[in-house]
Amino acid sequence: MFTVPNILSFLRLALVPVFLVLILRGDDALALLVLVISSVTDYLDGVIARRFHQITRLGQLLDPAADRLFIFAALVGLAAREILPWWLLAAIVGRDVMLLVVGVVLANHGYGPLPVHHLGKVATFCLFYALPIIMIAHAFPVTAPVAVPVGFAFALWGAFLYWWAGGVYLREAARVSRLH
Structure with missing residues (x-):
């Protein structure tokens, strides 16, 4: 359960509310920074999982969940600000x-x-x-x-x-x- 890819996915999940708060406050540059960090950890968790044979069922659930939550947070935040x-x-x-x-x-x-x-x-x-x-x-x-x-x-x-x-x-x- 506590493989490096899963820990990175947990980190991404923890960043979702931070990201949403930043968007809602209009701190777009900081929100983008959080999104970049999330994207890098998303990339790394996949590479590490495949390279070191650390693919787990939990990871297969966490990764798309984090993706969906980031998309949802961005959509909600941007819609609430009437950008989308x-x-x-x-x-x-x-x-x-x-x-x-x-x-x-x-x-x-x-x-x-x-x-x-x-x-x-x-x-x-x-x-x-x-x-x-x-x-x-x-x-x-x-x-x-x-x-x-x-x-x-x-x-x-x-x-x-x-x-x-x-x-x-x-x-x-x-x-x-x-x-x-």
Whole structure:
């Protein structure tokens, strides 16, 4: 349980509320710093887990949980400050709620979580870039003419891919539940 990758994931989870408070206070530069630290530890936990064969079930649950919580914290913080539209938050959270329900259905059929699909990873990648780019525009206003449209392009593409991946997971869950 206390492998280096898991400790890094716990650190990322502990940084989520710090990140949210900084965003809500409008301390975008500090929030970006916390996000960079989180991103580096996210990268390192994956590399270390694979390199030193420290992949654990706990780590497989913590890593995506930390990713989702950072995305959620950024969405909530930016929407609360009226930087992002609330419908974007609803679209992304709605997909996660749908997958939570799918997970419960799968568990009731005796099947664990579905493996991560590459489309879901690309969607998360888009959102991981979108939100910091939008934050950069507010931390450093001189970048806004480029950062805002690029950030929103990544955000919209990420939300679209997020739902597309959700459809793939839903189809796979239906297939698996019929087999059991």
